[in-house]
Amino acid sequence: MSDRIPMTRTGYDKLKAEVDQMETVEMPKLAARVAAARSEGDLSENAEYHGARESQGMLQAKINLLRDKLARAVIVERAKDAGDEVVFGATIRVKDLKFGDEEEYVLVGAGEEDFDSGRINVASPLAQGFLGRKVGEKVSIDVPAGTLTYEILEVRFD
Numbered sequence: 001m002s003d004r005i006p007m008t009r010t011g012y013d014k015l016k017a018e019v020d021q022m023e024t025v026e027m028p029k030l031a032a033r034v035a036a037a038r039s040e041g042d043l044s045e046n047a048e049y050h051g052a053r054e055s056q057g058m059l060q061a062k063i064n065l066l067r068d069k070l071a072r073a074v075i076v077e078r079a080k081d082a083g084d085e086v087v088f089g090a091t092i093r094v095k096d097l098k099f100g101d102e103e104e105y106v107l108v109g110a111g112e113e114d115f116d117s118g119r120i121n122v123a124s125p126l127a128q129g130f131l132g133r134k135v136g137e138k139v140s141i142d143v144p145a146g147t148l149t150y151e152i153l154e155v156r157f158d
Helices: 009-038 047-071 125-130
Strands: 005-007 073-075 091-096 102-108 119-121 138-143 146-156
Touching (some): 005 009, 047 073, 125 146
Parallel strands (some): 102 119
Antiparallel strands (some): 091 102, 091 146
């Protein structure tokens, strides 16, 4: 996994803060839970101990995953203006040609995505289908759920 992950400084800082929170707050709490459960005696039948160890392992795995993302991060400044072409940092308004709905997306880096608020990761299949396209173009994008067809109505840089 040596793929670079594009992200803004904001996304990078958000991921870094999340890792720091996990390492300095959550991990010590779990270590205290493990120690308390260990002091209760026989570990072979101690459900609290095994649960705390499992939680500790899952948290460590998440920390490792986020650290890997941070190590592969490439800080990209949002485009201020690329005309009518879809690029990293652009806000796009598109029309779903199958259902007629208009949707708005912001192409963001790792750590900033929030599909419910229209912020999609630039590395996602949906965002990759929009990159480099221009206003007025119709685009078909293969996603795990099938093929989506959109018309790009607007590209702006907020």
